Amino acid sequence: MTNSTDTPPTPVDPEAPALLSMRGVDKSFGAVQVLHGVDVDVLPGQVTALVGDNGAGKSTLVKCVAGIYTTDAGEYLFEGSSVHVTSPKDTSRLGIEVVYQDLALCDNLDIVQNMFLGRELRNGIVLDESAMEEQARQTLASLSVRTVRSVRQLVSSLSGGQRQTVAIAKAVLWNSKVVLLDEPTAALGVAQTRQVLDLVRRLADNGLGVLLISHNLNDVFEVADTITALYLGRVAATVRTRDVTSSQVVELITAGRSGDLGLAPATASASA
Amino acid sequence: MSNPAPPQDERSRIAELARATATNAPIESAKEPSLSEALHGYLERLRGGDIGSLPAILGLLVLVVGFSILRPETFPTASNLSNLMVQASAIIVLAMGLVFVLLLGDIDLSAGVAGGAGAGVMAVLMNRYEVNWVIAVLLALVVGVLIGLTIGLLVAVVGIPSFVVTLALFLALQGAVLLLIGEGGSVPVRNEVIVAIANRNVPVPLGWALAGVACVAYALVSLIGWQRKRARDLSRDNFVVLLTRVLVISALILAVTGLLSQNRARTTAVVLAGVPYSVPMIAVLLVVMTFVLARTRYGRYVYAVGGNAEAARRAGISVRRIRMSVFMIGSSLAVVSGIIGASRLQSVAPSAGGGNTLLLGVGAAVIGGTSLFGGKGKVSNAVIGGLVIATIQNGLGLLGQPQNVNFLVTGAVLLLAATVDALSRRRRASAAI
Numbered sequence: 067m068t069n070s071t072d073t074p075p076t077p078v079d080p081e082a083p084a085l086l087s088m089r090g091v092d093k094s095f096g097a098v099q100v101l102h103g104v105d106v107d108v109l110p111g112q113v114t115a116l117v118g119d120n121g122a123g124k125s126t127l128v129k130c131v132a133g134i135y136t137t138d139a140g141e142y143l144f145e146g147s148s149v150h151v152t153s154p155k156d157t158s159r160l161g162i163e164v165v166y167q168d169l170a171l172c173d174n175l176d177i178v179q180n181m182f183l184g185r186e187l188r189n190g191i192v193l194d195e196s197a198m199e200e201q202a203r204q205t206l207a208s209l210s211v212r213t214v215r216s217v218r219q220l221v222s223s224l225s226g227g228q229r230q231t232v233a234i235a236k237a238v239l240w241n242s243k244v245v246l247l248d249e250p251t252a253a254l255g256v257a258q259t260r261q262v263l264d265l266v267r268r269l270a271d272n273g274l275g276v277l278l279i280s281h282n283l284n285d286v287f288e289v290a291d292t293i294t295a296l297y298l299g300r301v302a303a304t305v306r307t308r309d310v311t312s313s314q315v316v317e318l319i320t321a322g323r324s325g326d327l328g329l330a331p332a333t334a335s336a337s338a
Numbered sequence: 339m340s341n342p343a344p345p346q347d348e349r350s351r352i353a354e355l356a357r358a359t360a361t362n363a364p365i366e367s368a369k370e371p372s373l374s375e376a377l378h379g380y381l382e383r384l385r386g387g388d389i390g391s392l393p394a395i396l397g398l399l400v401l402v403v404g405f406s407i408l409r410p411e412t413f414p415t416a417s418n419l420s421n422l423m424v425q426a427s428a429i430i431v432l433a434m435g436l437v438f439v440l441l442l443g444d445i446d447l448s449a450g451v452a453g454g455a456g457a458g459v460m461a462v463l464m465n466r467y468e469v470n471w472v473i474a475v476l477l478a479l480v481v482g483v484l485i486g487l488t489i490g491l492l493v494a495v496v497g498i499p500s501f502v503v504t505l506a507l508f509l510a511l512q513g514a515v516l517l518l519i520g521e522g523g524s525v526p527v528r529n530e531v532i533v534a535i536a537n538r539n540v541p542v543p544l545g546w547a548l549a550g551v552a553c554v555a556y557a558l559v560s561l562i563g564w565q566r567k568r569a570r571d572l573s574r575d576n577f578v579v580l581l582t583r584v585l586v587i588s589a590l591i592l593a594v595t596g597l598l599s600q601n602r603a604r605t606t607a608v609v610l611a612g613v614p615y616s617v618p619m620i621a622v623l624l625v626v627m628t629f630v631l632a633r634t635r636y637g638r639y640v641y642a643v644g645g646n647a648e649a650a651r652r653a654g655i656s657v658r659r660i661r662m663s664v665f666m667i668g669s670s671l672a673v674v675s676g677i678i679g680a681s682r683l684q685s686v687a688p689s690a691g692g693g694n695t696l697l698l699g700v701g702a703a704v705i706g707g708t709s710l711f712g713g714k715g716k717v718s719n720a721v722i723g724g725l726v727i728a729t730i731q732n733g734l735g736l737l738g739q740p741q742n743v744n745f746l747v748t749g750a751v752l753l754l755a756a757t758v759d760a761l762s763r764r765r766r767a768s769a770a771i
Contacts, residue, residue, distance in 0.1 A: 155654070170652045172645035174713035175638075183642055184653030186635050193633055199572050218573040222766055223386065 083146065085110050085275040086131070086162065086244050091140035093126055100126045102300045103140070107292075108244050108275035113266060115286040115307075116279045118296030119319050124279050127296070128246055131277070132164045133157040145243075163237035164246040171229055171236075173222035177214060178202040180221055181236040205239045209268055213261055227258025234265055244275040251285050263289050283312045297322035302329050370568065376576035387765030391707040393758055394722045397751075398729060405733035412736050417602035419594070420614055422725075422732045424536045427616035428453075428678040430724030432699035433706070434627055435671030437720050438664040440703055441631075441644040443712025444493065444500035448507035449699060451515065452485045452669045453676025454691025458515045460532075460677060461525040461686040471529045478673050485511070486669030490662030500665075508696075516688045524687040527680050535619065536682035539612030542599045548618055549595040553588035560584050616678055620721065623671075627717040640664060644713035675699070694745070701752040702727050709759050726751070 706723025
C-alpha cells in the first residue's frame with residue numbers, strides 16, 4: 067500500500083469487467099430519497115470497500131444489492147447481464163452471499179451445523195453429517211482458517227473473530243461469486259480483526275468479488291483495492307486505494323469532495 | 339467518521355502485535371480423543387454450563403437410595419417399580435411433547451387439559467357410540483393435532499405470546515371437556531387394549547426378547563456409526579467412552595427387565611410378572627422422537643429456530659411453520675399421555691389433565707435438562723425428568739406424606755431445576771469470549 071500524494075488520483079477504469087454492477091440506483095422511503103443515482107462495481111479478485119458516514123446510505127445500498135429492498139430506479143448487472151432481483155433468494159441463486167453485522171449464527175449449534183443451516187445435505191431423510199463435516203473442513207482449510215480447534219465446537223464457545231470467520235466461511239461454502247461483508251470487524255479486538263482481514267483478503271485472492279462495508283479506514287486501507295465513498299446518498303468518488311491517502315477519503319466521507327476528487331461543489335452543498 | 343486512520347507506524351505495530359498473538363494451531367485433524375482428553379472435554383463442558391441431564395441423574399440416584407433406606411420393605415420392590423413406571427409413563431409422554439415446545443422457547447400451559455380432552459373424546463366415542471378403539475384413538479389424536487394447530491396459528495401467525503394463548507386454552511378446554519362428559523360424571527374406559535397399556539404386562543419371554551433386541555440394536559447403531567466416522571476420519575467419541583455408555587445403558591435395560599420379570603403377585607394363586615405395556619411404548623416414542631430431533635432436517639430446524647430465530651429465518655427456514663408444528667407435536671403427545679392416564683384410571687373424569695398434570699410435565703422436561711429459554715434439550719430429558727418426578731411422588735406416598743407435602747416438594751424441585759437452568763444459561767453466555 068502506497069499513500070502517495072504526488073501522482074494525481076485516478077478514478078477506477080470503468081471498462082474493467084465487473085462481477086456485479088449497480089448503475090444509477092435510486093431508492094426512496096416515502097418522501098425521503100436515500101440513494102441518488104448510485105453506481106457501484108464489485109470486481110472479481112478484488113475487495114471493494116464501501117465507506118460513508120452514518121446515514122450516507124451504506125446499509126440501504128447493501129440491502130438493495132442483497133435483494134432485501136427493491137430499487138426504485140437503476141440497473142442491476144450480474145456478470146455483465148441485467149438481472150431482476152426482488153428477494154434475497156434471487157441473489158443467493160446468483161451466487162451473492164451476505165454476511166451481516168449481527169452474524170446470524172445459532173449459538174446452540176456447532177460450526178458444521180451453522181455452515182449448512184438451511185441447506186443441509188441429506189441421505190434420504192437422514193442428515194448426512196459425515197459429508198457436511200468433510201465439506202465444512204475443506205472450506206475452512208481452503209480459506210486457511212487455523213483459528214478453530216474443532217468443527218464440532220458449539221458456536222457459543224467461539225470468540226467474536228471465530229464467529230465472524232464461521233459466518234464468512236458459511237457464505238463461501240456455496241461456491242458464491244460475490245460476498246458482501248457488513249462491518250465484519252466492528253466489535254472485534256486487534257488480533258481478531260487481523261484474522262478476519264486476512265480472511266477477507268484470501269476471499270478475494272481466491273477470485274471472489276468482495277464488497278466490504280466498513281467504518282474503519284484502517285481496515286479499508288489494509289485490504290481494499292478500490293474504495294467507493296458515499297456522501298448523503300450519492301457516490302462521492304470511486305478510487306483506487308493506492309492512489310489516495312486516508313485524509314482524502316475522510317474528506318470524501320465528511321464533505322463529499324477532496325481537492326478535484328468527488329462531487330462538484332454545487333452538488334455537494336445542495337445535498338447537504 | 340468514528341475511527342480516523344492512525345499513522346502508518348502505529349498501524350504496522352498493531353499488525354505486528356496481531357500476528358504475534360494469533361494462534362497458528364491447525365484445525366484438529368479429527369483424531370479420536372484420548373480418554374483423558376474426552377474426560378477433560380466433558381468437565382470443560384460442565385464448567386461451561388452445558389450440564390445436560392447430570393443433575394437429574396444424580397438426583398434420581400439420591401432419591402432411589404434415600405427412599406430405599408427409609409422404606410426398605412416397600413420402595414425397592416418389583417411391584418413398586420412396576421407402579422412407578424406406570425406413574426411415570428403419562429408424565430414422560432407429556433414432557434416429551436413439551437420438549438419440542440420448550441426447544442423454541444415457548445410454553446404450552448394447555449398440554450395437560452389437551453390430553454384430558456383427547457382422552458375424553460376417545461372415551462366418549464368408545465363408550466357412547468361404540469366406535470372401534472383404533473378409530474377412537476385416531477380421532478383423539480386428530481383432536482390433539484387440531485388443538486396444536488389452533489395454538490400454533492394464534493402464536494405464530496397472529497403473534498400472541500404462547501403463554502397467553504395456552505392459558506386461555508387451558509380454561510377453554512376444561513370447559514369443553516366438562517361439556518363433553520357432563521358435570522360430576524365420568525366416562526368409563528373398558529376397552530381391553532386401552533386398559534392394557536397401564537394395567538397389563540408384556541409376557542415375560544417377549545419382554546426379555548424386546549429388551550435383548552433393544553440392547554443389541556443400540557450397540558450396533560452406536561458401533562457402526564462410530565466405525566463409519568473413523569473410516570472417514572471425522573470427529574467422534576473416544577471408543578472407551580462409547581463402549582461404556584453402551585454397556586451401562588444395556589445393563590440398565592436388562593436390570594429393569596429382570597426386576598419386572600419377577601413374580602410380584604401378593605398371593606400364590608396368580609402370577610403377576612412382566613414389563614408394563616407402557617414401558618415399550620415409551621421406548622418406541624423415545625427412539626422415534628430422538629431420531630426426528632437429532633437426525634432429520636426438521637429437527638435441526640427446531641434447534642435453529644430455538645437458538646436464533648432470526649438466523650433461521652435468514653437461512654430460509656420457515657420459522658412460522660416450525661413454530662406451528664411444535665405445538666401440534668406437543669398437543670398430540672399430550673393426547674397420548676392423556677390416553678395412558680385414562681388407561682391407568684380406567685375412566686376419564688371432566689377434571690382429567692387439570693390440576694398439577696401440566697406442572698409435572700414441564701417439571702419433568704426442565705429437571706431432565708431441557709432449557710426454558712429454548713434451543714437446548716432432548717427427548718431423553720423427558721424420560722429422566724419424568725422418572726425423577728414419579729419417584730418423588732411415589733416415595734412420598736410410601737412415606738405416608740399428605741398431599742400438601744407432595745405439592746410443596748414437587749414445586750420446590752421444579753423451582754430448583756429452573757434455577758439450575760437459568761444459572762447454567764448465564765454460565766454458557768459468559769463462557770463465550
